[in-house]
Amino acid sequence: MCDAPKPADLLAWYDRHARDLPWRVSPSDRAAGVVPDPYVVWLSEIMLQQTTVAAVRDYFTRFMALWPTVEALAAAEDDRVMGEWAGLGYYARARNLLKCARTVTQLGGFPRTRAGLEDLPGIGPYTSAAIAAIAYDLPETVVDGNVERVMARVFQIETPLPDAKPRMKECAASLTPEMRPGDYAQAVMDLGATICTPKSPACGICPWNANCKARRAGVQATLPARKPKTPKPTRYGIAYLARRADGAWLVERRPERGLLGGMLGWPGAEWGDTAVEDAPLQANWTDPGVEVRHTFTHFHLRLSLRVAKVPDTTRAQSGSFQTIRPSDLPTVMRKAFDVAKAALPD
Numbered sequence: 001m002c003d004a005p006k007p008a009d010l011l012a013w014y015d016r017h018a019r020d021l022p023w024r025v026s027p028s029d030r031a032a033g034v035v036p037d038p039y040v041v042w043l044s045e046i047m048l049q050q051t052t053v054a055a056v057r058d059y060f061t062r063f064m065a066l067w068p069t070v071e072a073l074a075a076a077e078d079d080r081v082m083g084e085w086a087g088l089g090y091y092a093r094a095r096n097l098l099k100c101a102r103t104v105t106q107l108g109g110f111p112r113t114r115a116g117l118e119d120l121p122g123i124g125p126y127t128s129a130a131i132a133a134i135a136y137d138l139p140e141t142v143v144d145g146n147v148e149r150v151m152a153r154v155f156q157i158e159t160p161l162p163d164a165k166p167r168m169k170e171c172a173a174s175l176t177p178e179m180r181p182g183d184y185a186q187a188v189m190d191l192g193a194t195i196c197t198p199k200s201p202a203c204g205i206c207p208w209n210a211n212c213k214a215r216r217a218g219v220q221a222t223l224p225a226r227k228p229k230t231p232k233p234t235r236y237g238i239a240y241l242a243r244r245a246d247g248a249w250l251v252e253r254r255p256e257r258g259l260l261g262g263m264l265g266w267p268g269a270e271w272g273d274t275a276v277e278d279a280p281l282q283a284n285w286t287d288p289g290v291e292v293r294h295t296f297t298h299f300h301l302r303l304s305l306r307v308a309k310v311p312d313t314t315r316a317q318s319g320s321f322q323t324i325r326p327s328d329l330p331t332v333m334r335k336a337f338d339v340a341k342a343a344l345p346d
């Protein structure tokens with residue numbers, strides 16, 4: 001059986017210390033009857049997947065200014081949304097964001113149950129639980145990395161991740177209250193983000209310190225345990241950056257499916273165990289001597305570059321010459337662009 005810290009203790013702490021987040025209805029406003037907008041909750045949760053609060057703030061504010069409702073987002077041009085998303089990474093999320101906005105608009109609003117939410121594009125068990133709890137105050141259990149860490153410590157779960165996940169979820173579910181489940185879900189996440197942090201948890205000021213098994217045993221800093229990581233492989237590639245005399249650059253829109261799907265990119269062969277030469281057109285290509293390095297979820301990339309100035313009359317066999325705003329490019333392509341601009345002065 002799981003020891004039981006009290007949700008009420010955590011909620012009392014949350015009432016005083018909730019993080020001030022642009023997408024959040026504060027506990028005092030919630031108590032006064034302000035109801036969270038499911039669009040806001042959904043947008044922030046999709047943006048926050050695999051990304052930090054600090055990285056998301058500006059993107060969220062900009063998206064809300066451009067598209068304040070789900071209907072406005074549904075009506076947006078795909079390229080514009082992909083461009084505004086550039087830099088946030090995990091681009092499948094941006095494509096699903098649009099699909100989901102359009103489905104929700106057709107439905108006439110967000111479904112009001114977790115099961116209904118989970119049927120939407122790009123919404124998995126975590127996001128459906130988060131929206132159901134935060135937007136609709138349903139007693140759904142929300143489990144992200146912060147919550148897993150808190151559960152591992154409070155219940156002293158020594159099994160390493162990912163095997164420990166079912167047990168962590170069970171413990172989290174055992175604590176989810178019927179009263180204020182939305183605030184509670186956010187409270188556990190805040191506890192993990194601000195007090196029960198990965199390296200040095202501030203147990204002295206933690207509202208659950210009297211009930212925390214790991215603290216009692218003095219092992220909190222070692223939990224959650226993890227299996228040793230297998231090292232990521234490295235892939236190699238060559239990107240070709242051609243600039244016409246009028247300032248336009250040769251770019252390609254990457255296929256919808258796959259890594260960086262739907263985003264703008266530089267021509268070149270697929271990345272693999274070795275770098276393959278595959279110039280998109282005849283030009284006086286030179287190597288700027290600077291390699292771009294980038295780490296994706298499943299591999300490291302080492303990208304060599306070839307740069308060339310080409311005449312205004314140059315035609316692209318595939319892709320197109322365009323004026324480039326760096327903010328339209330995903331991070332790895334922007335790194336290559338920075339090198340090419342320096343290597344090809346006007």
Ligand code: SF4
Binds near residue numbers: 154197204206207215
């Ligand atoms: S007492 Fe310490 S380890 Fe336990 S939940 Fe609180 S901050 Fe985390």
